[in-house]
Amino acid sequence: MEANILPSVKTQNEEIILSTKNASFFYHDKTAVKNVTLNIKKNKITSFIGPSGCGKSTLLRSFNRMNDLIPGASVEGDVYYKDQNLYKSSIDPVKIRQQVGMVFQKPNPFPKSIYENIAFGPKINQFQGNMDELVESCLMKAALWDEVKDKLNESAYALSGGQQQRLCIARALAVFPDVLLMDEPASALDPIATLRIEDLMNDLKEEYTIVVVTHNMQQASRVSDYTAFMSIDRDRIDERIGVLVEYDETIKIFTNPKNKETEDYITGRFG
Amino acid sequence: MENKSVILAPIYKDNLRNRKIIGKIFNILLLISVLAGLFMLTVLLVDIAIEGVPWLRPELFTNYHSRKPENAGMKSAIVGSFIVISLTGIISFPVGVGAAIYLEEYARKNRFTDFINLNINNLAGVPSIVYGMLGLVVFGRMFGLFSKDSWLVQTFSLPVQSGMVNGLVFNLFGIPWLEIHLPFGRSMLAGALTMSLLILPVVIIASRESIRAVPPSIREAGYAMGTTKWYVTRTLVLPIALPGILTGMILALSRAIGETAPLIIMGAFTYVPFLPNSIWDQFTAMPIQIYNWITLPQEDYRIHLAAAGIIVLLLFLFILNGIAVYLRNKFQVKW
Numbered sequence: 001m002e003a004n005i006l007p008s009v010k011t012q013n014e015e016i017i018l019s020t021k022n023a024s025f026f027y028h029d030k031t032a033v034k035n036v037t038l039n040i041k042k043n044k045i046t047s048f049i050g051p052s053g054c055g056k057s058t059l060l061r062s063f064n065r066m067n068d069l070i071p072g073a074s075v076e077g078d079v080y081y082k083d084q085n086l087y088k089s090s091i092d093p094v095k096i097r098q099q100v101g102m103v104f105q106k107p108n109p110f111p112k113s114i115y116e117n118i119a120f121g122p123k124i125n126q127f128q129g130n131m132d133e134l135v136e137s138c139l140m141k142a143a144l145w146d147e148v149k150d151k152l153n154e155s156a157y158a159l160s161g162g163q164q165q166r167l168c169i170a171r172a173l174a175v176f177p178d179v180l181l182m183d184e185p186a187s188a189l190d191p192i193a194t195l196r197i198e199d200l201m202n203d204l205k206e207e208y209t210i211v212v213v214t215h216n217m218q219q220a221s222r223v224s225d226y227t228a229f230m231s232i233d234r235d236r237i238d239e240r241i242g243v244l245v246e247y248d249e250t251i252k253i254f255t256n257p258k259n260k261e262t263e264d265y266i267t268g269r270f271g
Numbered sequence: 272m273e274n275k276s277v278i279l280a281p282i283y284k285d286n287l288r289n290r291k292i293i294g295k296i297f298n299i300l301l302l303i304s305v306l307a308g309l310f311m312l313t314v315l316l317v318d319i320a321i322e323g324v325p326w327l328r329p330e331l332f333t334n335y336h337s338r339k340p341e342n343a344g345m346k347s348a349i350v351g352s353f354i355v356i357s358l359t360g361i362i363s364f365p366v367g368v369g370a371a372i373y374l375e376e377y378a379r380k381n382r383f384t385d386f387i388n389l390n391i392n393n394l395a396g397v398p399s400i401v402y403g404m405l406g407l408v409v410f411g412r413m414f415g416l417f418s419k420d421s422w423l424v425q426t427f428s429l430p431v432q433s434g435m436v437n438g439l440v441f442n443l444f445g446i447p448w449l450e451i452h453l454p455f456g457r458s459m460l461a462g463a464l465t466m467s468l469l470i471l472p473v474v475i476i477a478s479r480e481s482i483r484a485v486p487p488s489i490r491e492a493g494y495a496m497g498t499t500k501w502y503v504t505r506t507l508v509l510p511i512a513l514p515g516i517l518t519g520m521i522l523a524l525s526r527a528i529g530e531t532a533p534l535i536i537m538g539a540f541t542y543v544p545f546l547p548n549s550i551w552d553q554f555t556a557m558p559i560q561i562y563n564w565i566t567l568p569q570e571d572y573r574i575h576l577a578a579a580g581i582i583v584l585l586l587f588l589f590i591l592n593g594i595a596v597y598l599r600n601k602f603q604v605k606w
């Protein structure tokens with residue numbers, strides 16, 4: 001299947017911040033995702049959609065080498081952050097993860113106070129500035145400040161799920177990343193909390209590049225500028241190998257998809 | 272669809288009554304086993320209290336063993352147990368927790384680690400007397416390497432002594448209080464090292480359980496912030512695991528404080544009429560003192576003083592367990 005479709009190259013002045021070139025991902029001997037080539041643009045929101053198990057999380061986690069933590073996971077091909085080949089041996093994943101932050105599906109604050117959660121990252125990097133100001137500004141950016149400003153020393157687990165997720169976003173922002181990877185950040189939240197997260201993503205776009213995995217078509221169409229549709233390779237259906245089927249501006253994917261499979265998926269006729 | 276559910280419903284047999292009866296029976300069986308254990312414990316405690324409480328006098332804490340039961344105490348045994356158990360804690364905590372961290376967080380899952388796991392579990396079940404023999408050979412005698420006629424002493428003409436202290440004595444880096452005795456002999460240090468070996472498997476197993484119970488999502492969140500494995504372990508995993516580790520640690524120490532066999536093998540004395548000055552001194556311990564009294568023919572020793580000694584030992588145990596509860600609550604991480 002010829003699936004390596006890049007967004008129409010109309011805007012050459014838009015900077016590319018993340019990209020993969022013929023990247024394949026494996027868990028032990030099993031191929032999870034094959035031959036993905038795509039470019040992700042700076043200060044845009046890019047969403048990954050597709051059926052369960054097609055490798056969205058796998059691809060997402062390769063951008064900050066979180067896959068390294070899974071025993072047996074390996075990569076072939078290239079993944080770039082700016083002009084660095086992320087899987088070159090000279091690259092330190094610890095450093096990459098500071099620049100490419102991550103927010104997980106299930107809110108996972110540290111069992112510490114709200115303040116300590118935000119201060120965790122800056123402390124590692126021996127942040128020299130005013131910690132109180134940093135904590136405040138991160139909570140502001142994550143649209144959480146007003147709700148928690150009077151209880152910064154209370155446990156993060158005293159917050160609601162939606163608040164916890166915004167706290168996790170604020171925590172990720174505190175190390176001044178360029179990119180935020182979000183793996184289904186709103187799937188555990190109610191519609192109102194979901195909308196808050198989406199608004200937040202829109203605000204953050206000014207300063208950050210966001211890549212988001214979602215199962216929610218409306219969400220993808222509402223928040224993202226670009227959408228990548230991934231699926232299982234039809235030619236080798238038994239092996240369940242994930243492939244990139246179509247990647248384009250969100251508006252094109254949702255109004256005028258080139259691929260029949262994409263159309264079926266976004267209109268809910270997938271199966 | 273509707274038809275199907277109608278057909279399905281009568282397939283179930285109505286056994287709710289039976290299930291409830293089984294639940295009741297099980298409940299009663301459990302209660303009986305609790306009561307059986309409690310009953311034996313009560314009998315034991317009451318018996319000991321009757322025999323021992325009248326003999327809980329100041330002399331018990333201020334005197335050494337004496338030829339007159341009225342004057343006999345267990346001062347050196349209490350101090351000996353206290354120091355040996357403290358040393359055991361100091362030695363086994365870092366080693367045990369370190370091993371647990373390595374095995375849980377760092378070690379790759381392969382045949383070698385499987386082999387280590389199997390052995391740790393087996394070691395937890397080895398009789399304590401075996402540890403006593405190991406301790407005697409390794410720490411107490413150091414394979415005889417420092418005896419007069421060993422090849423090591425002969426080759427380097429080491430100035431070994433014999434008499435009160437056997438072997439080599441020197442000051443590390445010439446610092447007066449950094450005295451080293453080789454071999455460790457019948458010292459408190461040798462006893463504590465042997466006790467540490469004895470409880471290490473339990474400490475490691477308890478610490479590992481506690482470390483494993485830390486949710487992986489917390490580690491993931493830590494790594495995603497751009498932190499090293501050590502930082503995640505130190506600032507996230509260990510604080511969360513600490514209450515469980517401390518509980519396991521203190522339960523292991525409670526076991527060690529009542530152990531007699533390894534100390535007897537190690538050569539702990541039954542009659543020590545002085546308090547130790549350093550970790551190199553000879554010592555006795557509470558269970559040894561109690562054992563010694565039980566073997567004497569007079570009833571005052573055999574029954575009353577022994578019972579009083581057991582009460583003191585039990586008090587120590589309660590204090591240790593109290594500390595465990597306190598530490599657990601103090602370090603409990605609030606979720």
Ligand SMILES: Nc1ncnc2c1ncn2[C@@H]1O[C@H](COP(=O)(O)OP(=O)(O)OP(=O)(O)O)[C@@H](O)[C@H]1O
Binds near residue numbers: 052054
């Ligand atoms: N830790 C792992 N070990 C082995 N195989 C894995 C692991 N994680 C994922 N896989 C496999 O890789 C493939 C892609 O998984 P991935 O989690 O990336 O899918 P996904 O698109 O994110 O799915 P979902 O929408 O359900 O989150 C799946 O076939 C899965 O079984």
Ligand SMILES: [Mg+2]
Binds near residue numbers: 056057058183213
């Ligand atoms: Mg996923």
